[in-house]
Amino acid sequence: MADIQKIVVIDDHPLLRKGLQQLIDICPDLEMVGEASNGLDGLEIIGELKPDLILLDLNMPNMNGLETLIKIKKMDPDIRVIMLTVSDEEQDVVDALRNGADGYLLKDMDPEELLLKFREVAKGKLVLSSCIIDCLGRALRKQANVSELTNREREILIHIHDGESNKVIARKLGITEATVKVHVKHLLKKLNLKTRVEAAVWVANNNIH
Template sequence: MIRVLLVDDQQLVRAGLRMLCDSAADLEVVGEAANGVDAVRLAERLRPDVVLMDLRMPGMDGMTATQRIMAARPTTRVVVLTTFDDDDHVYPALAAGACGFLAKDMAPAELLRAVRGVVDGESPFAPAVLRRLVDRAVAARVEPAAATPVPAELTGREREVLALIGDGLSNTEIADRLHLGVTTVKTHVSNLMAKTASPNRVRLAVLAVRAGLCG
């Protein structure tokens, strides 16, 4: 059972998120918080696996709350869920320790997949946010913008998975696109990280873009 803490200053939003999580047999909402102070307190007491964190709240904001939660419980996975996906919010939230950044207008099924994915080590990002992260990382490189070759030892399937990572797809979405099992996709992602010396999904996405693999 995946234990989830909901953090949002709007009661209606929390109610909707609770209904969505309650509809999934493998998710359990263990608490709700309307501000950062309560979020930090409840995270320490309830020990959730995943925190769905709003950013703009009265008193302590979501970025500060994320930083304090991660300092106290580094194994907790904090996913930002917000209407503000501009760079002024994305980068401070990631620096605070958030593992993903999603928009509140995403499809309910996608949100459930994201919650399950972060427990398995995924870092979910709204496609537009991931692309900005990738573009910024690519632009920050001092080398010429010429295509970067991928390691020759990648299999054809691994190249396909890498391209879809660059397009911002989750493991579940990649599995659906390539008609594979999610476990198989996870294996491919792990192999890609090992073969390319990429520590995380964002680095894989950067490689895919620089190699010209993305659609």
């Protein structure tokens, strides 16, 4: 039996939190262990409960979602965080992903699709609403140029798109993990990207093979 993924929801709308609780309750592999109406309370709950996944609203009073995200990732970089919001603004998407978000989903998604995305991010995948992929793709297309990459960097870029860690990439390519890290650093710099998440989305939007 798969491990149960513990979830904390941070959102200032009580009806949304209740709806997510009811949605998650129908899934035996997911458990909502805590909720908070603001970032400060959310950070405290995260410290106590050590969840696997955070569902985080972007627009909240006092401490917004982006500020909360940054603090969560400083607290524990391995905690998976999905921004669950109504905003499809390009800058909001880019800022969230550049600060460590593992997904960016819109609140108007179908419940079944939301559950699918929750499970995917728990497995280490990047999850995005379809319209967000288009939005982010436009932003990244303005700045990235694949022609500057070496063949090895292109190869590693595709593995990043597949959601593979440096350790897995190193094993598949028969090189050291340290070498992979160097290649990743170089390819991000050449593409003017800051994170692996951006690189993965860029590959998807530019049909790189």
